[in-house]
Each structure stands twice: as C-alpha cells, then as structure tokens.
Amino acid sequence: MAVYCxxxxxxxxxxxxFTKEKPNPEMSIEYKVGHKDFxxxxxxSSEIKLMLKRLGVxxxxxxxxxxxxxxxxxxxxxxxxxxxxxxDIYLDCVHIKFIDNGPGIKNLEKALEPGWSxxxxxxxxxxxxxxxxxxxxxxxADVMHIxxxxxxxxxxxxxxxx
Amino acid sequence: MEQTYFHAIDLINDxxxxxxxxxxxxxxEALRIRNGRVHLxxxxxxxxxxxxxxxxxxxxxxxxxxxxxxxxxxxKVAIIxxxxxxxxxxxxxxxxxxxxxxxxxxxxxxxxxxxxxIMTKMKxxxxxxxxxxxxxxxxxxxxxxxxxQVRFPSLLPNIFHVEAPMSVLSMYYRxxxxxxxxxxxxxxxxxxxxxxxxxxxxxxxxxxxxxxxxDGAIAIRDVYNAVRNDLADIRNLDYDFITHENGLSxxxxxxxxxxxxxxxxxxxxxxxxxxxxxxxxxxxxxILDQYDYIVxxxxxxxxxxxxxxxxxxxxARSRIQTLIRASKxxxxxxxxxxSSYLNGEFDVLPLEPRSIMQLDTDMKQAIIKMKKLNEIKExxxxxxxxxxxxxxxQALAEDIVQGKACIDDCVILLKKNKNKKSD
Ligand SMILES: Nc1ncnc2c1ncn2[C@@H]1O[C@H](COP(=O)(O)OP(=O)(O)OP(=O)(O)O)[C@@H](O)[C@H]1O
Ligand SMILES: [Mg+2]
Numbered sequence: 001m002a003v004y005c006x007x008x009x010x011x012x013x014x015x016x017x018f019t020k021e022k023p024n025p026e027m028s029i030e031y032k033v034g035h036k037d038f039x040x041x042x043x044x045s046s047e048i049k050l051m052l053k054r055l056g057v058x059x060x061x062x063x064x065x066x067x068x069x070x071x072x073x074x075x076x077x078x079x080x081x082x083x084x085x086x087x088d089i090y091l092d093c094v095h096i097k098f099i100d101n102g103p104g105i106k107n108l109e110k111a112l113e114p115g116w117s118x119x120x121x122x123x124x125x126x127x128x129x130x131x132x133x134x135x136x137x138x139x140x141a142d143v144m145h146i147x148x149x150x151x152x153x154x155x156x157x158x159x160x161x162x
Numbered sequence: 163m164e165q166t167y168f169h170a171i172d173l174i175n176d177x178x179x180x181x182x183x184x185x186x187x188x189x190x191e192a193l194r195i196r197n198g199r200v201h202l203x204x205x206x207x208x209x210x211x212x213x214x215x216x217x218x219x220x221x222x223x224x225x226x227x228x229x230x231x232x233x234x235x236x237x238k239v240a241i242i243x244x245x246x247x248x249x250x251x252x253x254x255x256x257x258x259x260x261x262x263x264x265x266x267x268x269x270x271x272x273x274x275x276x277x278x279x280i281m282t283k284m285k286x287x288x289x290x291x292x293x294x295x296x297x298x299x300x301x302x303x304x305x306x307x308x309x310x311q312v313r314f315p316s317l318l319p320n321i322f323h324v325e326a327p328m329s330v331l332s333m334y335y336r337x338x339x340x341x342x343x344x345x346x347x348x349x350x351x352x353x354x355x356x357x358x359x360x361x362x363x364x365x366x367x368x369x370x371x372x373x374x375x376x377d378g379a380i381a382i383r384d385v386y387n388a389v390r391n392d393l394a395d396i397r398n399l400d401y402d403f404i405t406h407e408n409g410l411s412x413x414x415x416x417x418x419x420x421x422x423x424x425x426x427x428x429x430x431x432x433x434x435x436x437x438x439x440x441x442x443x444x445x446x447x448x449i450l451d452q453y454d455y456i457v458x459x460x461x462x463x464x465x466x467x468x469x470x471x472x473x474x475x476x477x478a479r480s481r482i483q484t485l486i487r488a489s490k491x492x493x494x495x496x497x498x499x500x501s502s503y504l505n506g507e508f509d510v511l512p513l514e515p516r517s518i519m520q521l522d523t524d525m526k527q528a529i530i531k532m533k534k535l536n537e538i539k540e541x542x543x544x545x546x547x548x549x550x551x552x553x554x555x556q557a558l559a560e561d562i563v564q565g566k567a568c569i570d571d572c573v574i575l576l577k578k579n580k581n582k583k584s585d
Binding site: 026027042045046049051053054055056057059062063066067070089091162 | 315316443446447448449519520521522523524525526528529532533
C-alpha cells in the first residue's frame with residue numbers, strides 16, 4: 001500500500017491542533033459517484049461548495065475547496081469504478097474523503113507528477129486527462145492524503161481550513 | 163439599520179388573487195404569498211421583471227418615470243438605448259423615430275449606440291489588463307449585477323468595473339451643454355429611455371457602474387407611444403443630426419460578444435436569467451476559466467427582451483440586425499475619450515456584496531440553522547405544491563428556520579397530523 005501525504009506550510013499548526021483535539025464533525029454528508037458518469041460528476045463538489053457558502057465561508061476558501069474537490073470527484077468518475085464522498089464539516093475546516101471501489105493507482109509517485117495520466121479515450125474526449133488534477137489538489141488543499149495500491153480502492157482525503 | 167433597496171415594481175394589493183404564478187417564476191425566490199396576497203423581499207429582488215410578465219391579474223406592474231418629467235428642466239437631453247431601434251415597423255425609418263424626439267421637445271437626442279465603439283475598445287483593454295480576474299463578466303445588465311451581489315458575491319471582482327455607457331454619455335453631454343448653453347448642470351435634464359425595470363432601478367439606485375447622474379428613466383414603450391402619435395406631424399420638419407446604427411449591437415447579447423471577441427479574447431454570450439444563473443454557477447466552480455469575457459443578459463436575446471419594450475424580442479432583433487448591416491461606421495466625438503478611461507476617470511468603486519446566501523453571520527448559528535433546515539426538509543412532503551405561499555418545500559424550510567414562517571403553514575403536513583389525531 002502506497003501512501004502520500006502533503007501538509008501545506010501555513011496549515012501545519014492547525015492540522016496538529018486538529019489531530020490532537022479530534023473534534024466531532026458538526027455535520028456529515030454523503031454522496032455517491034458513478035463509474036464514468038460524467039453527466040453528474042461535479043455535482044457533489046458543487047453542493048459542498050454551496051453548503052459552505054451558506055455557512056458563510058469566505059470566497060477564497062470556497063475557491064480552494066471547489067477546485068480540489070472537483071478534481072477529486074472527476075478522478076473517481078474517470079479512473080475508478082465509482083465510489084463515495086463523505087464530507088465532514090467542522091467549525092474551522094472541511095474534511096472530504098473520496099473512497100472508490102478500485103482498481104487503485106499502480107504507481108502513486110508517478111500519478112502525482114504533473115502531466116502524467118492514464119486517461120482513456122473517453123476521458124480525454126470529455127476534456128480531461130492533462131495529468132494536472134492531483135497536482136492541483138495538492139496546490140489547493142491544506143492537507144492532502146492518498147492511499148492506494150493496485151487492485152484496491154483509492155482513498156483520497158483533503159482538508160481545507162477556513 | 164437595514165439598507166433599503168429601490169425596486170421598479172409596484173404591487174397592486176387588491177388585484178392579487180394569491181395564485182402563485184409570480185412566486186414560482188422568481189429566480190431569486192423573492193416572492194411569497196401571505197394571507198392571500200403577494201409579498202416582495204426587498205433584499206432578494208434583482209428587478210429582472212419576470213413576475214410582471216407572468217402575473218395574469220395585473221397585480222404586479224412596472225414603474226418608470228413619465229415622459230412629462232422632462233418639463234422640469236431647461237435643457238432636455240434624451241439618451242436612447244439600443245432596443246428602441248427595433249420597436250418600429252420597417253416602413254418607419256430609424257432616423258424618423260429620432261427626429262420625432264426632437265419634435266417632442268428634447269433639445270438633444272443621444273443614442274447609446276454612439277458609445278459602443280469606445281466601450282468595445284475599453285473592454286478589450288480591460289480584459290487584456292485583468293487576466294488574473296478572468297473570465298471578466300459584462301456589467302451592462304443591472305439585473306445581472308444585482309444577481310451577482312445577492313447570489314454570487316465571490317464573483318464581484320470579475321465584473322467589468324467601468325462606468326456604463328449611459329453614465330459616460332450623461333457625464334459628457336451634461337458638461338458639454340452646460341458650457342454651450344451657459345446653464346448650470348442642474349438645469350440640464352438627462353433622461354434615458356430604457357427597455358426594462360432593472361435599468362429603471364439602476365437609474366434610481368445606482369450600483370457600481372451606474373453613477374447617479376441621470377435624471378430619470380422613461381419606459382421605451384411610453385416613448386414609442388408618443389412617437390407613434392407624432393409621426394404624421396413631422397414629415398416636413400428638418401433637424402440636423404446623424405444616426406449611429408452601427409453600435410446598436412448592444413441590444414443583442416450575441417452581437418456584443420462577437421464584437422469584443424477576437425483571437426486573444428474568447429467569449430460566451432448568455433441570455434435569459436436561468437441561463438445566467440447556470441453559467442455563473444460554473445464560473446464560480448472554475449470550469450469556465452478558459453474564457454476571457456462573458457456577456458450576461460437577464461432577458462431573452464438581450465435587451466430587446468426587456469418588458470418595457472413593445473415589440474417581440476425576436477422581431478426586434480431581426481430589425482436591429484438589418485439596421486446594423488446597412489450602417490456605415492462614423493467616427494464619434496467620444497472616441498478620443500479613451501484616454502480618460504486610461505486615466506481612470508471611468509473607474510467605479512468595487513461593488514458591495516448583498517448576500518442572501520449566508521444563513522447567519524455567525525458560523526455556529528449558521529450550522530445550527532443548516533441542521534434544522536435539513537430536519538424540517540425531511541418532514542416536509544417535497545412535492546413543492548406551493549399551498550404554503552413559498553415556491554417550494556426547501557424555501558419554506560428556510561423561511562421557518564429564519565423565523566418567517568412556521569411548520570403549520572404546510573397544508574399537507576397539517577392535514578396528515580389531523581388525520582393521525584382523529585385515528
Ligand atoms: N481515483 C483514482 N483511481 C485510479 N487512478 C487514479 C485515481 N485518481 C487518479 N488516478 C491516476 O492518476 C493519474 C493522474 O491523475 P490526475 O488527476 O493528476 O490527472 P488526470 O486525471 O489523468 O488528468 P486531469 O486531472 O488533468 O484531467 C490518472 O491518470 C490516473 O491514472
Ligand atoms: Mg484528474
């Protein structure tokens with residue numbers, strides 16, 4: 001099992017505090033993502049963003065959440081057999097988990113490189129496959145954590161602090 | 163104190179039958195039926211005018227300034243917005259419809275289309291110099307501006323922050339004629355003939371690109387009527403002016419996008435408020451970042467679709483396209499004003515958000531409300547029947563959470579509970 005974790009510099013302290021306190025989420029919402037369902041893909045991210053907007057989260061943070069969760073949701077649609085999104089809302093951050101049903105990432109290190117992609121023709125036809133999704137998630141999420149292995153599910157988690 | 167908002171909408175209470183047409187149509191869910199009568203939420207309304215168009219009983223009407231407002235001023239300037247040109251049948255020449263306005267007592271008639279050239283130049287320059295805010299959103303439609311303020315405040319920085327052509331024209335001509343006529347600027351009345359109530363509201367309570375420098379907003383249909391009745395009298399009169407059909411593209415959403423766009427500037431033209439909402443959602447989700455400029459108009463086909471017009475928008479559009487095709491380009495005295503733009507004279511203040519999205523200013527409270535909202539939604543029947551006076555169950559749930567309604571307003575639930583009790 002390969003694991004990758006990135007914590008942005010600004011978020012180090014907040015993240016430490018968060019893992020020490022282990023607060024209960026204020027709210028938790030689940031979404032389903034269908035295999036190659038490009039018609040509906042992106043809706044969960046959009047709803048998450050709308051909900052945070054309604055809670056008064058500021059636009060710059062919303063932008064980060066929107067970009068990171070959209071890329072992650074598309075990846076589940078495009079590269080996996082489908083899966084679930086669990087969005088936990090806390091008073092100072094949002095924690096989103098993308099858990100899919102495999103087939104996993106063969107080479108995680110490579111997958112994280114900008115420009116590396118295994119996107120098939122259909123995915124490319126839909127305008128994806130530049131290999132910039134994971135790097136973009138890394139750039140926008142305060143915390144990014146992936147675990148995956150061949151023929152297993154991929155679990156991607158992101159945290160964005162408000 | 164809560165800020166009050168001007169709306170160019172009058173509710174005629176005793177004509178309202180509580181039928182829900184308007185409530186269901188309103189794109190910002192600003193209307194409710196309470197005690198059998200329609201109520202408008204000032205903060206949510208963006209003056210798109212859709213409620214006026216659907217009311218079968220004439221209980222919601224547009225308000226605008228009467229033509230007689232010009233009589234209060236010594237020197238009268240009329241600014242004619244572009245859709246005006248599409249209102250008349252083709253046997254009446256465009257120049258005749260302008261001539262008639264002189265005959266009706268205006269001392270100078272300015273076509274908004276005169277500013278199209280310079281506006282296009284400004285937009286291109288602005289887009290090139292604000293790549294970090296891409297896509298830039300057009301600012302000409304006041305209903306769209308208000309929509310962004312209430313529903314998409316995060317996109318306020320993307321708006322083309324330059325004075326509207328009406329404001330530029332009004333500033334320029336007020337100064338010019340007060341000098342020529344030796345009058346105080348306040349003795350010069352500058353009025354604009356507008357196609358929609360959003361523009362009436364913008365003149366009376368300007369936001370950003372509309373400075374308070376217009377003295378009134380007259381409905382195009384009122385001007386049309388006066389001109390139609392005047393036509394026979396003006397055949398042999400002579401006034402000295404040229405017309406600017408070339409810039410009438412402003413009345414049509416697609417045309418503006420075509421004019422501003424080029425190899426470097428990718429554009430989209432969007433019209434109809436539901437389409438505008440959909441596109442703004444996508445801009446907010448950053449899936450339209452590859453575009454440079456988006457033309458957004460609340461009315462179908464653009465300003466020709468405004469409810470203060472007379473003609474069907476598609477017919478008006480065809481007529482305007484014919485006029486544009488036959489037109490010659492004229493250099494205009496405004497063209498040199500590009501340097502004023504570069505000097506920042508047309509800059510406008512950043513627009514203020516007016517968000518209706520936030521459930522509470524305190525996040526803790528907002529979360530509590532959100533949870534309560536979800537619980538209430540579970541209880542409600544989700545059939546969006548509207549019997550409670552709100553457009554759908556979600557809206558009722560929100561009203562309840564915000565203390566504006568109660569759960570007993572749901573007739574279905576009330577009946578269900580009654581049946582349970584009597585069992
Ligand atoms: N959930 C997943 N399951 C399996 N493989 C994945 C998953 N997410 C990403 N990958 C693999 O990682 C690669 C890189 O992903 P990344 O999002 O960076 O680029 P992309 O999706 O190929 O293209 P883009 O995101 O630019 O449209 C993908 O091509 C795919 O091989
Ligand atoms: Mg991707």
